[in-house]
Amino acid sequence: MSSNNDSTDSFRRIDIDRLRIKVDLAPDLRVKFVGRDLALRKIIDWAERGVSAPIVVYGPEGCGKTTWLRQSVEILKVMNYKVVYINLMERSLDKALVYSEDLKDLVREFISGTLEMLGAPLSSAIARLIDLAPAIAHEMIKRFRKPKIAILIDEAFQIMRPEEAAVYVKTLLNIIEHPSAEYDRIIAVVATSEGRSRSEIGRHRWAHLMPMWNMSKNDFRELYDQTPGEKPSFEDVWRITGGNPWVFRELYMAKWNINEVIIETTRSKDLTPYFVDRWRSHLEKAIEDPDHLWHKDVPKELIDEMIKRNLIIYNMYERDPVLWIDQPPPRKDLEIGVGEEVAWQTPLHRESVRRALEKMKKTDQK
Ligand SMILES: Nc1ncnc2c1ncn2[C@@H]1O[C@H](COP(=O)(O)OP(=O)(O)OP(=O)(O)O)[C@@H](O)[C@H]1O
Ligand SMILES: [Mg+2]
Incomplete structure (x- = not known):
């Protein structure tokens, strides 16, 4: 039984096309999430099997890491995952923290202190989410019976030194290896365009480093075709x-x-x-x-x-x-x-x- 066939089956079963999100390409231009079939298959594959270490995704700035993660949230939800997505570069809390409906109470408990900080600059409240993520993950495992959980952290390393980034990845690895209770499966993905942390993370064996490139010519043509005007x-x-x-x-x-x-x-x-x-x-x-x-x-x-x-x-x-x-x-x-x-x-x-x-x-x- 090859894993490739497994993921191809799930890929068909999940009907990715129905789940494709709308993407605000520009203030006046909304398009459908284009292509990236292999990348979506990877998410499905990980969701089926879980991961043994955090996946750290790096690639050119603007290649589409954030958009892929946001699309992945929707796929993981239909695969019965409890998902938390955090993006430290967003300026509104709604966009900086996205989670599945069944985590509402739990997440609110955790961020209530953070929300109180909203009197302070919002950016410092958002920056604090990075420390809350591992704690939220531990609590999810404790509170639900053998859950499937996904922690997606975006643009994390922009605010860290490379050594701190490596330690953060180790914290995520600890959740996978030493959970607070039994879990069914875990996916932890960290995306960054911050290149310097890559070699520091690569020196340790705490993560799988995976690059993402710009869109393939076929996918890109679809984006081009969706764009109106001369x-x-x-x-x-x-x-x-x-x-x-x-x-x-x-x-x-x-x-x-x-x-x-x-x-x-x-x-x-x-x-x-x-x-x-x-x-x-x-x-x-x-x-x-x-x-x-x-x-x-x-x-x-x-x-x-x-x-x-x-x-x-x-x-x-x-x-x-x-x-x-x-x-x-x-x-x-x-x-x-x-x-x-x-x-x-x-x-x-x-x-x-x-x-x-x-x-x-x-x-x-x-
Ligand atoms: N698959 C896609 N379909 C349609 N639009 C996309 C797709 N991927 C990315 N985009 C658009 O391209 C732009 C850049 O994408 P995104 O912000 O996801 O890149 P990124 O790799 O996260 O960038 P950064 O390195 O700055 O964090 C966004 O405006 C987004 O709307
Ligand atoms: Mg991004």
């Missing part, structure tokens, strides 16, 4: 987004003015003359082929800076779909900035560095 050709949009739905959203909101979006990204990545000039020769080579950064003579300081600024994903996994949350990227595709070992998070990230280099050159020539 727009550039699909191939042009693909070449600047590489399938990243957040970049797609930025372009839509800028009325497809690619230049405007590149300028904004260049600014937000803090690509100062100092940074650009210091690393010019390596950056120029990385624009042609990101695998240049894999060479041993490239200073670690530059790599760390590029990871910290969410410009690249360094040390890509083999392209076996088993290792990835959804479809892996191509083995190498220089058009969209994907190398074998290192990739630009999206072509837009690469173009913003290219622009910073060109601008600097012009200033120098004056």
Whole structure:
């Protein structure tokens, strides 16, 4: 009996298409959750079998981690899971904390103290949810008889140092390995686009690290087709987004003015003359082929800076779909900035560095 067939059966049985959520792609644009079939199958597969350690999901900023987790909440609910989803980057409590109906009383008991803090800035109340999550999980196991529970933590590591992130993952592992009472199954997933914590978490054996990439070309075409109005050709949009739905959203909101979006990204990545000039020769080579950064003579300081600024994903996994949350990227595709070992998070990230280099050159020539 192969697990693949199991999950294919459940996938059919669960009727994913009926459960697809509505996603606010932009303030004036609501679309249906697109594609990501493999990623949804993974959730179903874990739900059927439980996980032996927390799954830590990382990937390019805006690739769709949060949206996938929000969609997963709906799937887990119909699979009779008691679900708690926490997103620390949300600014309203409604969006920062989502839970299944049968957890209402329990969660309210836990957050009543936190809610009282609402007189204080809401962000500090939301930040506290991260500490409550493991306690809520323990209480769920105690209070219900052999429950199925899912703890989904989103954007957690943005507010932690890498060592703290690793310890947090260990706390989640403890719930799985040393529960307060018997449980049926547990799923614990943590998603982040914070690249620095990855190697720290990888050093320990407290989690399964799994990368998620931008959307596949087929899925992305569906998103493109759902978007009304006049727009550039699909191939042009693909070449600047590489399938990243957040970049797609930025372009839509800028009325497809690619230049405007590149300028904004260049600014937000803090690509100062100092940074650009210091690393010019390596950056120029990385624009042609990101695998240049894999060479041993490239200073670690530059790599760390590029990871910290969410410009690249360094040390890509083999392209076996088993290792990835959804479809892996191509083995190498220089058009969209994907190398074998290192990739630009999206072509837009690469173009913003290219622009910073060109601008600097012009200033120098004056
Ligand atoms: N499968 C999908 N179908 C439709 N829209 C999607 C899908 N995935 C993501 N999006 C849209 O793309 C945008 C970015 O997605 P999301 O916020 O989930 O990315 P993320 O990986 O969590 O980003 P970050 O790294 O900033 O946390 C959102 O506006 C969302 O609406
Ligand atoms: Mg997110």
